[in-house]
Amino acid sequence: MARKIDRIVVTERDLREQVRDLCKLFGWKMSFSWTSIHSPKGFPDLVLACQVRQRVIYAELKTEKGKVTEYQREWLDELTACGQEVYLWKPDDIEEIARILRSRLPCESRTSWDDIGTQLVV
Numbered sequence: 797m798a799r800k801i802d803r804i805v806v807t808e809r810d811l812r813e814q815v816r817d818l819c820k821l822f823g824w825k826m827s828f829s830w831t832s833i834h835s836p837k838g839f840p841d842l843v844l845a846c847q848v849r850q851r852v853i854y855a856e857l858k859t860e861k862g863k864v865t866e867y868q869r870e871w872l873d874e875l876t877a878c879g880q881e882v883y884l885w886k887p888d889d890i891e892e893i894a895r896i897l898r899s900r901l902p903c904e905s906r907t908s909w910d911d912i913g914t915q916l917v918v
Contacts, residue, residue: 806887808841808857814890815842815855822897823848838867840875840882849900855883862886 812828819826824846829835844853854875856868864872864884875882885893 806859808859808862811857811859811885811887811890812841814887815844815857815885815893818894818897819844822846822894824853824897836871838865838869838871840868840871844897846897851881853881853883853896855885858884858886860886860888 816826818824824844827843827845828841829839840854841857842853842855844855845851854872856864856872858864872882872884883893883896
């Protein structure tokens with residue numbers, strides 16, 4: 797009889813802490829709103845900045861099953877249209893996130909916010 801293996805559920809908070817550790821490792825500053833009560837609806841979860849790399853990243857975090865809201869999509873589209881480096885990250889993207897933060901240049905990726913994953917639109 798096959799044995800069922802339970803998958804560990806990684807929350808957005810867990811993912812944020814993993815990204816925070818990577819930021820420290822690769823020299824990035826990270827900002828996030830502890831509570832979004834007085835923040836604009838849909839604004840990305842994280843703003844990352846690295847003076848050495850001369851880059852700013854906006855990142856929306858989702859669980860593996862998380863969906864982008866209409867407000868989040870509007871912000872992601874608006875920031876992308878302004879030429880910003882914008883990503884949508886989920887827990888399975890952690891190795892790609894490390895590669896992005898380690899890199900000196902923006903990384904290429906898919907362009908649809910509907911297909912949740914590590915994405916950049918430039």
